[in-house]
Amino acid sequence: MNGAHDMGGMHGMGPIDTDPNDPLFHAEWDKRAFAITLALGFHGRWNIDTSRHARENRHPADYLGSSYYEIWFKGVERLAVETGLVSAEELATGEPAAISQTPPPDPARVAAILAKGASAKLDDDVPAKFNAGTKVRVLDITTPGHTRVPRYCRGRIGTIDRDHGVYVFPDTHAHGLGKKPQHCYSVRFGGRDLWGDAAPSNDTIYVDLWDDYLEAAP
Amino acid sequence: MNGAHDMGGMHGMGPIDTDPNDPLFHAEWDKRAFAITLALGFHGRWNIDTSRHARENRHPADYLGSSYYEIWFKGVERLAVETGLVSAEELATGEPAAISQTPPPDPARVAAILAKGASAKLDDDVPAKFNAGTKVRVLDITTPGHTRVPRYCRGRIGTIDRDHGVYVFPDTHAHGLGKKPQHCYSVRFGGRDLWGDAAPSNDTIYVDLWDDYLEAAP
Amino acid sequence: MGGHDHSHGHNHSHGHGHPHAAPASPLAERVKSLEALLVAKKLVDPDSLNALIDTYEHKVGPRNGAKVVARAWSDPAYKERLLRDATTAIAEFGFTGRQGEDMVVVENTPAIHNMVVCTLCSCYPWPVLGLPPVWYKSAPYRSRAVMDPRGVLREFGTVLGDEVEVRVWDSTAELRYLVLPERPAGTEGFSEEQLAELVTRDSMIGVTRAKTPESVP
Amino acid sequence: MGGHDHSHGHNHSHGHGHPHAAPASPLAERVKSLEALLVAKKLVDPDSLNALIDTYEHKVGPRNGAKVVARAWSDPAYKERLLRDATTAIAEFGFTGRQGEDMVVVENTPAIHNMVVCTLCSCYPWPVLGLPPVWYKSAPYRSRAVMDPRGVLREFGTVLGDEVEVRVWDSTAELRYLVLPERPAGTEGFSEEQLAELVTRDSMIGVTRAKTPESVP
Numbered sequence: 001m002n003g004a005h006d007m008g009g010m011h012g013m014g015p016i017d018t019d020p021n022d023p024l025f026h027a028e029w030d031k032r033a034f035a036i037t038l039a040l041g042f043h044g045r046w047n048i049d050t051s052r053h054a055r056e057n058r059h060p061a062d063y064l065g066s067s068y069y070e071i072w073f074k075g076v077e078r079l080a081v082e083t084g085l086v087s088a089e090e091l092a093t094g095e096p097a098a099i100s101q102t103p104p105p106d107p108a109r110v111a112a113i114l115a116k117g118a119s120a121k122l123d124d125d126v127p128a129k130f131n132a133g134t135k136v137r138v139l140d141i142t143t144p145g146h147t148r149v150p151r152y153c154r155g156r157i158g159t160i161d162r163d164h165g166v167y168v169f170p171d172t173h174a175h176g177l178g179k180k181p182q183h184c185y186s187v188r189f190g191g192r193d194l195w196g197d198a199a200p201s202n203d204t205i206y207v208d209l210w211d212d213y214l215e216a217a218p
Numbered sequence: 219m220n221g222a223h224d225m226g227g228m229h230g231m232g233p234i235d236t237d238p239n240d241p242l243f244h245a246e247w248d249k250r251a252f253a254i255t256l257a258l259g260f261h262g263r264w265n266i267d268t269s270r271h272a273r274e275n276r277h278p279a280d281y282l283g284s285s286y287y288e289i290w291f292k293g294v295e296r297l298a299v300e301t302g303l304v305s306a307e308e309l310a311t312g313e314p315a316a317i318s319q320t321p322p323p324d325p326a327r328v329a330a331i332l333a334k335g336a337s338a339k340l341d342d343d344v345p346a347k348f349n350a351g352t353k354v355r356v357l358d359i360t361t362p363g364h365t366r367v368p369r370y371c372r373g374r375i376g377t378i379d380r381d382h383g384v385y386v387f388p389d390t391h392a393h394g395l396g397k398k399p400q401h402c403y404s405v406r407f408g409g410r411d412l413w414g415d416a417a418p419s420n421d422t423i424y425v426d427l428w429d430d431y432l433e434a435a436p
Numbered sequence: 437m438g439g440h441d442h443s444h445g446h447n448h449s450h451g452h453g454h455p456h457a458a459p460a461s462p463l464a465e466r467v468k469s470l471e472a473l474l475v476a477k478k479l480v481d482p483d484s485l486n487a488l489i490d491t492y493e494h495k496v497g498p499r500n501g502a503k504v505v506a507r508a509w510s511d512p513a514y515k516e517r518l519l520r521d522a523t524t525a526i527a528e529f530g531f532t533g534r535q536g537e538d539m540v541v542v543e544n545t546p547a548i549h550n551m552v553v554c555t556l557c558s559c560y561p562w563p564v565l566g567l568p569p570v571w572y573k574s575a576p577y578r579s580r581a582v583m584d585p586r587g588v589l590r591e592f593g594t595v596l597g598d599e600v601e602v603r604v605w606d607s608t609a610e611l612r613y614l615v616l617p618e619r620p621a622g623t624e625g626f627s628e629e630q631l632a633e634l635v636t637r638d639s640m641i642g643v644t645r646a647k648t649p650e651s652v653p
Numbered sequence: 654m655g656g657h658d659h660s661h662g663h664n665h666s667h668g669h670g671h672p673h674a675a676p677a678s679p680l681a682e683r684v685k686s687l688e689a690l691l692v693a694k695k696l697v698d699p700d701s702l703n704a705l706i707d708t709y710e711h712k713v714g715p716r717n718g719a720k721v722v723a724r725a726w727s728d729p730a731y732k733e734r735l736l737r738d739a740t741t742a743i744a745e746f747g748f749t750g751r752q753g754e755d756m757v758v759v760e761n762t763p764a765i766h767n768m769v770v771c772t773l774c775s776c777y778p779w780p781v782l783g784l785p786p787v788w789y790k791s792a793p794y795r796s797r798a799v800m801d802p803r804g805v806l807r808e809f810g811t812v813l814g815d816e817v818e819v820r821v822w823d824s825t826a827e828l829r830y831l832v833l834p835e836r837p838a839g840t841e842g843f844s845e846e847q848l849a850e851l852v853t854r855d856s857m858i859g860v861t862r863a864k865t866p867e868s869v870p
Contacts, residue, residue, distance in 0.1 A: 001229040004222075004278070008772035008823065009369075010796035011219040011362050012277050016788050016808050020855060024710065024784045029681040031710075032688055034784075035702040040691065042701075048827075052774055059230050060222070060575075064279035068775070068790045073684055080687075085696055094686040096693040107700035114708060115780075117750035120827035140374075142413040142583060144229050148825045150772050151227075152799060155373050156358075164755070164828055184826050186757075195360040195800055202818040205799050208826030226555035226606065228579035234571050234591050238638060242493065242567045247464040249493075250471055252567075253485040258474065260484075266610075270557055278792075286558070286573045291467055298470075303479055312469040314476040325483035332491060333563075335533035338610035360800060366608045368555050370582060382538070382611055402609050404540075413583055420601040423582050426609035 001053075001144050002151055004060035009152040009195070030069035037076045042105050042113065045083035048120070049174035053146035054078045120168040124181035128211070134160045135217035136187060138209065146174035149213050153205075157217045158189040161206060169210055182211040219271075219362050220369055222278035227370040227413070248287035255294045260323050260331065263301035266338070267392035271364035272296045338386040342399035346429070352378045353435035354405060356427065364392035367431050371423075375435045376407040379424060387428055400429040497566035498637035500531045501614060504564060505640065506631035508541075509619040519543060522614065526564060536563035536612050542605060543616045544642070549600050550615045551589070551642030553581035554607040561612035565637060572641065582606055592643040615642035622649045714783035715854035717748045718831060721781060722857065723848035725758075726836040736760060739831065743781060753780035753829050759822060760833045761859070766817050767832045768806070768859030770798035771824040778829035782854060789858065799823055809860040832859035839866045 007013070025031045041051065055075035056063070063071065080086040090097050105113060130136055140155045141147065148170045162185065169180035191203030225231070243249045259269065273293035274281070281289065298304040308315055323331060348354055358373045359365065366388050380403065387398035409421030474480040504526055508515040518525040522539035526532070539561060542550040554560065555578050560568040571577050580588050585602045589595070596602065605613045617639040623631060626649075633652055638644040691697040721743055725732040735742040739756035743749070756778060759767040771777065772795050777785040788794050797805050802819045806812070813819065822830045834856040840848060843866075850869055855861040 002227050003230050004228075004282075005773055007792055007795040008770075008799040009220050009360065010222075010278065010792070012221050012275065012281075013792040013796045014277060016791065016793045016797075016805065018788055018809050018860075020786075020853070022787050024786070026787075027681065029684040031706045032702065033684050034709075035705040036684070036688055036691065036697065038705050039697040039701050043696070055774070057230065059232060060228065061279065061282035063230075064222075064792065065283060068787070070680055073680070073687075077683075077687065080691075086690065086694070090690060090694070091687070094690050096690055098694065100695045104696060104698050104701060107698050107704050110701050110704040111708065113751075114705075115747075115750040117752070117754040119754035121755055140410075140412060140414040142227065142416070148773060150799075150823065150825065151369070152772075164757075164826070167827060170826075184828075186822075186828075192358075194358065196358040198360070200803065200815070200819070202816075203802060203821070204818065205821045205823060207823045208828055210826070223556055225575055225578040226553075226582040228575070231575040231579045234574065234576045234580075234588065236571055236592050236643075238569075238636070240570050242569070244570075245464065247467040249489045250485065251467050252492075253488040254467070254471055254474065254480065256488050257480040257484050261479070273557070282575065286570070288463055291463070291470075295466075295470065298474075304473065304477070308473060308477070309470070312473050314473055316477070318478045322479060322481050322484060325481050325487050328484050328487040329491065331534075332488075333530075333533040335535070335537040337537035339538055366556060368582075368606065368608065370555075382540075382609070385610060388609075402611075404605075404611075418586065418598070418602070420599075421585060421604070422601065423604045423606060425606045426611055428609070 001057060001146065002142065003056050003058075004063040005056035006151050008150045025069075030067070033069045033073040033076070037072050039104065040076055040080060040085065043085065043102065045085060046079050047173055048118075049146055049168075049170040050176075051075060051079060052170075053174045054082075056146070121164075122166045122168060122179065122181045124166050126166050126181050126183065128163050128183040130160045130163075130183075130185060130211070130214065130216075132160050132162055136160060136214040137217045138187075139213055139215055141213065143171065145171065147171050149209060150207065152194055153187075153189060153207050153209075156189060156193055158187040158193065158207070161186040161188040164208065167210065169212060171212070180212070184208055184210045185214075187214070219275060219364065220360065221274050221276075222281040223274035224369050226368045243287075248285070251287045251291040251294070255290050257322065258294055258298060258303065261303065261320065263303060264297050265391055266336075267364055267386070267388040268394075269293060269297060270388075271392045272300075274364070339382075340384045340386060340397065340399045342384050344384050344399050344401065346381050346401040348378045348381075348401075348403065348429070348432065348434070350378050350380055354378060354432040355435045356405075357431055357433055359431065361389065363389060365389050367427065368425065370412055371405075371407060371425050371427075374407060374411055376405040376411065376425070379404040379406040382426065385428065387430060389430070398430070402426055402428045403432075405432070492562070492567045496563060498564075498635075498640065499632070500529065500566075501561070501564035501637070501640045502632040502635035503529055503628070504531070504614070505616055505635045505646075506628040508616055509623075509631050510628050515616075518616070526614075531563040533563055535559070536561045538611050539564075539614060540605075540611050541614045541616050542603065542642075544618045544645075546618070547599075547601060548603060549589075549596055549642065550603045550605060550613075551581065551585060552605045552607060552613040552615060553578060555579075555582055556606075556608060559607035559610075559612065561614050564614055565640060569637070589643060592638065594644050615640050617642075617646040620646050620648045709779070709784045713780060715781070715852075715857065716849070717746065717783075718778070718781035718854070718857045719849040719852035720746055720845070721748070721831070722833055722852045722863075723845040725833055726840075726848050727845050732833075735833070743831075748780040750780055752776070753778045755828050756781075756831060757822075757828050758831045758833050759820065759859075761835045761862075763835070764816075764818060765820060766806075766813055766859065767820045767822060767830075768798065768802060769822045769824060769830040769832060770795060772796075772799055773823075773825060776824035776827075776829065778831050781831055782857060786854070806860060809855065811861050832857050834859075834863040837863050837865045 164184045167184040172180045189205045191199035382402045385402040390398045405427045407423045409417035522541040558573040634647040639646045739758040775790040851864040856863045
């Protein structure tokens with residue numbers, strides 16, 4: 001979706017607060033929102049693409065007007081209800097109507113779960129459509145669903161820098177439509193190919209893009 | 219500038235309120251904000267491009283979180299101060315420090331002023347760079363200043379549909395850099411050239427674009 | 437006030453699809469305060485403010501455009517002039533000036549449906565249609581009209597066959613667009629006045645068709 | 654909760670460059686209420702919540718990445734492994750897992766300056782850098798890093814010569830990027846521990862250089 005989350009190239013967002021000592025959390029509630037999001041995710045009811053879409057898929061005024069962990073919290077609220085972990089009524093009242101039959105992981109296992117992670121890299125033997133050095137054009141795909149092509153590189157021509165291997169495809173994975181294994185590449189764009197001739201000639205922008213987003217450059 | 223005002227192609231903005239009987243004004247203050255904007259404009263201290271930029275050049279959260287005439291009002295506040303019609307202190311206190319030496323037009327002349335308007339069309343004898351039927355590519359220009367190229371057509375290839383003649387160029391005019399007279403065209407784009415192959419094959423989008431935004435298609 | 441305006445405290449609910457919610461009181465106060473200041477400084481005349489509001493509330497509106505459309509439906513020579521040089525043809529009615537200095541009229545046919553948007557702000561042909569409706573200025577319309585015009589039209593109850601070409605006119609310059617809707621069937625022998633009754637504002641923006649004679653009491 | 658969340662009443666001031674303003678109290682209440690509900694439903698264990706917070710507040714952070722960088726500066730063979738297969742080389746320290754499953758390290762040189770952003774959300778290599786700083790997740794950084802990287806770097810006090818190539822890595826997929834900063838001059842003979850003291854979080858995101866020995870007390 002073309003949402004407010006797709007920020008590359010937007011003007012008017014103001015200066016950067018570069019304070020190196022700015023704390024990671026600014027209130028007790030944002031720590032809790034962070035931890036709730038991870039802990040509820042342990043149930044495996046959604047994947048990282050589902051959860052990204054739950055955060056980005058909201059009115060742009062809501063997205064831009066919310067703090068970072070506020071967006072996480074609204075996302076996990078939505079996911080909890082959509083996957084049935086919590087009913088809408090339970091969320092509204094705060095009163096549990098039923099106890100979960102699937103217990104959460106033992107707290108002692110949390111460190112191991114985090115250290116293991118969940119790679120999106122796949123072993124599937126899928127041929128790569130492009131090789132390093134090939135010129136590619138990013139397709140002009142517009143979808144109301146989840147996608148990881150920033151608007152600023154759509155329709156633009158870049159060069160395959162490296163092939164990362166076969167990865168889960170987020171556009172399908174976010175919507176329960178499978179992993180659609182395919183190669184993901186780092187694609188190099190000249191700054192001038194994205195922003196025009198006023199950009200420095202030696203700015204380069206690397207974007208990770210999947211086979212389904214690309215065609216051979218005309 | 220790439221701001222929140224450049225809305226073509228954004229998702230998530232919600233349904234359209236199509237009520238044909240929705241009134242033009244919803245409160246007394248929005249009528250007054252509208253009239254103040256026009257009446258103060260009669261002093262000729264800014265042009266339409268300046269005033270558009272005064273409205274759009276704000277934080278996207280502010281733009282999206284403001285109602286229509288709220289944006290107009292914030293724009294005219296800014297223009298009044300930037301052009302010196304009102305001092306920042308007068309605006310803050312509401313107390314006039316000085317009386318204007320240039321009287322506003324007689325109220326009896328308002329109808330005539332409106333009926334005359336102010337065409338942006340110019341008589342300058344500037345040659346057209348393109349003819350109807352020519353394929354053009356919209357340049358990838360990114361500027362923090364005012365521009366009238368929507369992001370959704372940048373870098374895309376379209377066809378000159380008609381030549382409107384010579385017009386004021388907004389990118390310079392908005393910033394006191396002159397009218398830079400040049401041809402303005404209606405440029406036709408196929409929906410698929412903007413939004414990808416999922417778009418209907420017979421959607422066409424016409425965008426009015428100036429010579430400085432265009433190059434011959436490669 | 438240079439640079440970005442980071443004012444807080446305004447009513448953000450306006451941005452969430454409810455642009456006609458009651459205004460935040462502080463904003464109404466700010467408008468009132470600026471008006472008083474400008475009047476005290478003799479920069480604006482209160483009578484001019486009232487004249488401006490009266491003009492666009494009561495005098496200039498879509499009935500103007502309806503007269504133009506009705507004549508184009510009735511008079512083939514006028515229609516030819518209108519499509520060739522809309523500014524001059526519309527000026528025959530005295531509909532000229534601000535936000536309509538340079539006009540273009542585009543014609544709907546059984547094969548082609550035109551609609552108008554301003555994705556960047558709210559450009560609209562004031563002399564023939566008056567001030568734009570809220571939906572025309574709103575984020576939902578501006579964002580989707582160019583990307584999903586058929587979906588937008590369906591939201592207005594206008595369903596087109598797949599074979600109909602949709603032409604969306606994004607008013608990015610100072611040309612102002614008026615749609616000439618299709619003349620409804622069953623209006624043979626109608627006077628210009630009768631025809632004008634069938635021409636709605638929305639049909640001249642291109643989001644609906646003109647009314648049918650049966651739908652008018 | 655399907656579709657769009659149009660909740661009103663949240664504190665919009667968060668969006669205006671003050672993301673660390675005091676939270677709106679209703680939001681804090683909502684978080685507390687959901688946590689209590691999830692605990693009561695036995696969907697989350699409070700000890701797990703505390704363990705998660707403790708991990709990223711106290712255990713996993715940029716000192717991990719600094720160790721990796723210091724070794725790469727000290728050991729050419731390690732650096733070669735790190736640039737060839739970052740995931741495996743970093744795992745030699747035991748820094749693995751969530752949001753760092755697949756790593757890429759890019760090397761700064763006198764001719765090339767790398768910096769990392771996630772324009773679409775906030776992707777960041779947790780095992781080596783911990784959770785991202787507020788500015789990394791903020792609209793100003795995400796919007797401008799890809800469009801005006803040299804301007805962004807200047808805002809961090811990092812001024813590059815025009816001849817230096819700037820490479821911006823937008824983390825749009827599941828690869829996580831770590832910048833290997835240039836080893837500062839005057840550090841000959843430094844131990845890995847001494848070198849690690851010069852490696853800041855921001856230098857591994859690529860918005861600043863590593864510290865010089867003179868700047869460290």
